[in-house]
Amino acid sequence: MSSALLETIYLSTSEKYSYPEAREFSRDLDLKLGLRIDQVEEEILKNSPNTPWSGLDPQTLQTPYPELRMILHKLDLQKGQAIIDLGAGYGRMGLIVAQFFSGVEFIGYEISEARVMEGSRILHQFAGVKLLIDDMSRTDFKIPEVDVYFIYDFGDLESIVRVVDQLKEISKRKSIRVVGRGRRVRDHIERHEPWLSQVHQPEHCGNFSIYFS
Numbered sequence: 534m535s536s537a538l539l540e541t542i543y544l545s546t547s548e549k550y551s552y553p554e555a556r557e558f559s560r561d562l563d564l565k566l567g568l569r570i571d572q573v574e575e576e577i578l579k580n581s582p583n584t585p586w587s588g589l590d591p592q593t594l595q596t597p598y599p600e601l602r603m604i605l606h607k608l609d610l611q612k613g614q615a616i617i618d619l620g621a622g623y624g625r626m627g628l629i630v631a632q633f634f635s636g637v638e639f640i641g642y643e644i645s646e647a648r649v650m651e652g653s654r655i656l657h658q659f660a661g662v663k664l665l666i667d668d669m670s671r672t673d674f675k676i677p678e679v680d681v682y683f684i685y686d687f688g689d690l691e692s693i694v695r696v697v698d699q700l701k702e703i704s705k706r707k708s709i710r711v712v713g714r715g716r717r718v719r720d721h722i723e724r725h726e727p728w729l730s731q732v733h734q735p736e737h738c739g740n741f742s743i744y745f746s
Contacts, residue, residue, distance in 0.1 A: 539672050559597040568623060568655060574589075574591050598625060601629050605630065605634065608681055612682065614680040615639070615681075616681040617638075622641075624653070624662070630661075631659035640677065643667075644670075652664050672695070674695075681711075684713055685715050687716055697721065711746070723744075
C-alpha cells in the first residue's frame with residue numbers, strides 16, 4: 534500500500550464529515566484500495582439473494598471510514614488488546630486497526646464468503662488482521678474472549694440477543710466494551726441489558742454507542 538494512500542487515509546479520517554460526505558469519501562477510498570464492492574454486491578444479489586443485507590446500498594451496509602476512525606480513537610486500543618467485529622462486511626475496521634493501532638488484533642466475522650474473499654485480498658498483507666466466514670445466527674456460534682466487540686445490526690433480533698447473552702457471560706470473567714451501531718442492537722441494549730446500559734454511563738455518539746461492562 535503506497536505512502537500517498539496511507540496519508541490520504543490518515544488525513545481524511547482525521548477530519549470531520551457530514552454523514553453523506555463520509556459515505557462518499559468511503560466509496561472513493563474503497564475504489565482507491567481496489568475493492569470491487571459494487572460488483573461483488575451485484576453478484577451476491579444475483580447468485581445468493583438470501584444473503585443478509587443483499588440488495589442494500591454498500592454504503593449503508595458498511596460503517597464509513599471516518600466514523601470507524603472516531604470509534605477506534607475513542608476506544609484507544611493498546612498493544613496486546615483485540616477487537617472483534619460481528620458482521621464485518623469487507624473488513625473496513627480491520628484496515629483502520631492495521632494502519633493506526635500497532636499490535637492490536639482484529640477479528641472480523643462475516644456470513645458472506647464473497648465479501649470475505651474480496652476484503653481479504655486487501656487485508657491479507659497485514660499481521661494480526663483476520664476476516665473470517667461464519668454465521669453469527671447459528672445457535673452454536675461461539676465468540677472468543679477479547680477486549681472490545683463491535684456490533685452493527687448483523688442479523689435478526691433473536692441472533693443479536695443470543696450474541697449479547699454470550700458477551701454477558703464473558704463479562705463475568707473480564708471487563709469488556711461493546712460498541713453498538715444500528716437501531717436494533719442499541720435499542721435492545723438500552724431496554725434489556727442493564728449490565729451494559731446502566732451500571733456504567735454509556736458514551737453515545739450519533740450513530741454509535743460505547744458500553745462498558
